[in-house]
Amino acid sequence: MLALLLPLRSVVAFDVDLTACAQMVERADPLRFRTAMAAPVAARRTLFPLYAFNIEVARAPWVTQEPMIAEMRLQWWRDVCEEIEQGKPVRRHEVATPLAAAITPSDAAQLDTLIAARRWDIYRDAFEDEAHFDRYIDQTAGTLMWLSARSMGEANEAVVREAAYGSGVAAWLHAIPQLMAQGRVPLLDGTNAGVSALARKALGRLKKARQNRGAVSAEARPALLAIGASATVLDAAIREPARVADGTLPSMDRFALPWRALSGRW
DSSP states (O other): OOGGGGGGGGGSSSSSHHHHHHHHHHHHOHHHHHHHHHHHHHHHHHHHHHHHHHHHHHHHSSOOOOOHHHHHHHHHHHHHHHHHHTTOOOOOOOOOOHHHHHHHHHHHHHHHHHHHGGGGGGGGOOOSHHHHHHHHHHIIIHHHOOOOOOOOOOOOOHHHHHHHHHHHHHHHHHHHHHHHHOOOOOSSSOHHHHHHHHHHHHHHHHHHHHHGGBOOOOTTGGGGGHHHHHHHHHHHHHOOOOHHTOOOOOOTTOOOOOHHHHHOOO
């Protein structure tokens, strides 16, 4: 699997913007960078702008202590999505420009829901209920994985979103110490029992998705490699929930990517 062994110079055929997107993903989201490099070069032209967009939106609420400024940053990206959705000229930007070339108007509409969900990150309010938390994970992790998968090939949306819920919760559990340090209330039930129950639910949904791997075509499977070691993380949270607050969960990045890429068993 030569693509897995190639460094970033393998994308030199990209233009300046695509290369900037790839470099951003390599720095800020190494797991998705690795899995994108396991995809065909043509697919990377969509994956890198999508993943770079996700980085920009995810960090927008955290670069300022002023909610109004954070809202403005997110609104800027909502305006980009509106321009793409309506077929208008898209503002020049190293991520927005290649994103506009990579996605469809309907994709842009879904990305707008991802941005809207990120408004939760600006404030210190707890999630309203379990449905609110589940919706947040689905609109962020789920939407990103779904658009990534369908950009490459046929896939069942429900299966992809089930898998994304598992990996999204695993990543969320990793972020708990930082979120708590920032004064956020990241869990509906932060007790050991509550953490174990959430991890068990997420692992169950991930296992359900894996039982239906055939519903995701070979072409779309590279998008699901970003699940990484989510099952290992969730299993650890079930057995030793105190590791969540301690920040000692297993790494999401420790898994056999070449084997998964070759076998298709995400």
